[in-house]
Amino acid sequence: MARYSRIDERERLEDEAARRFLAARASGSDDDWAEAYAWIAEHPAHGVAFAKAEAAWEISGRLKEVAPRIDPEAIAGPAGRFEAVVGRRQVIAAIFATAFIGTAATVAVQKASAVVRYRTAVGEARRFRLEDGSSIFLNTNSAVEIAIRERSRFVRLLRGEASFIVAADHPAPLVIDAEGTTLQARGGGFNVRLRPDVLELTVVDGMVRVAGLEGAGSEGRGDVRVVAATQGAAIRGGSVAMTALSSMQAARRLAWQSGIVEFRGETLAQAVDEFNRYRVSPLVIGDPEIASVRVEGRFRVGASDQFIGLLSPGLGIRQVVGADRSVLLLRAPGFAPDLSEDGRNLALDR
The missing domain is CATH 3.55.50.30 (Phage tail protein beta-alpha-beta fold)
Known part of the structure; x- marks a missing residue:
């Protein structure tokens, strides 16, 4: 079974990501952040979980900022001020806590105002420049969600095809989630296409770490592969099949950009x-x-x-x-x- 394919494994992973993020944020030391980045580099899924933890923290901060002031007596009535204050605190605490748990963290990422959404219509192709200096070129009928922060970079490919040029001067890797497959790169260029039955990766420059997390794979960390320049990979059901690409084959895969x-x-x-x-x-x-x-x-x-x-x-x-x-x-x-x-x-x- 692939690593982190079970729900309980993913929950433990997200708990660990939240713990590491909070520890690094509390101390602010370069050593603690370097330790967090080293943990992220161990597996592409670590980067996804870390980005969720950071997004959830930002969401919780915004909730506190925008929470309206409520007159306790106006909602408590004769029961008194104490019950109203406790009730409001419980609500805020519950929202804060759920932001760090599994699905709620994903929802937090999607709803965060810092998340940018790009899409193209059928027959349209567009290039977008990101805050960190990276760029994304979207093919026809494609969509992505992007969250670039000081300590993390996260992209979700929702549909279609995208070509990435990743800026290398950001402290965190770019982590891409594409229907259960996680890709991670610190620089270089590559193309990702969501086909009906397989994810197709073409690496032009640099290298990309790949983990197919939703299906069967080998035990431990064996489900992680590194795809280098002039190589391609087909990912399906947790399996990663790599192949060498000739310059002509790579050019054909990227011809849509022209x-x-x-x-x-x-x-x-x-x-x-x-x-x-x-x-x-x-x-x-x-x-x-x-x-x-x-x-x-x-x-x-x-x-x-x-x-x-x-x-x-x-x-x-x-x-x-x-x-x-x-x-x-x-x-x-x-x-x-x-x-x-x-x-x-x-x-x-x-």
Whole structure:
């Protein structure tokens, strides 16, 4: 079982993170903060828990600042002032305490005014600069939550794809949570994509510590892997599979940053899925026989209509546009292209 996969393990982890944060904050000494950072570096999950503890502390401070003054007699009535004061103190204490426990800490992170949220619409890509000098480039239909503080950096990738350039002069690593997988980097550049069934990591510069925490893995700290430059990783169910990437493979994964999609032997079904990321109304393959045809070519991300137009002469595919502007792809009547192993590739260079 993966480390910190059980609820009780995560609760103990968050308790330990809160203890270390409070100890370092109380003393303010460089040695105590260095000890806290060393603990964070032991496992990516430590960074997530530490960021939650810091956010929860900030939330508790804001609650005390904004709590309205209440006339005890106005709410206590004949029962007297004492019961009203005790009741209010209990409420504040309960809020403060729950801020440090599991789910409540996550809610605190999400609601903190210091958390910045960035998103892109379908077909949009945008670059954002963070307070620490890092930058995030979001691909189509993507969203992140970011909390940059003096002693911690935390990002949650909610959906889509993001490319990170991490500033190295911050005392804490950048910790990224992506659907149960934790990534940690102190500098460098890398790309993270949430696919339907797997998380895809591409490291361009520096190194990224990876932990798939929600699924099965090896005992102890064996579920942590370090992915270096020119390497990629696929993370699913707690397993981390690493692979070396050629410069061409890495460039294809990052081509979206230049507004390009590139196909080198993908099936038509895969190409349609890729174009649909940038379309409000989807392309739909209506004939299973054409789904496995392999295609090659380079296109602008918004050029799916051009892509469809090139399919007609090569494969005899016709398109039917629906009332919702979706496009159904069908084999043209009486057309039988060569679908043998030698003849099923279609080159489309535009």
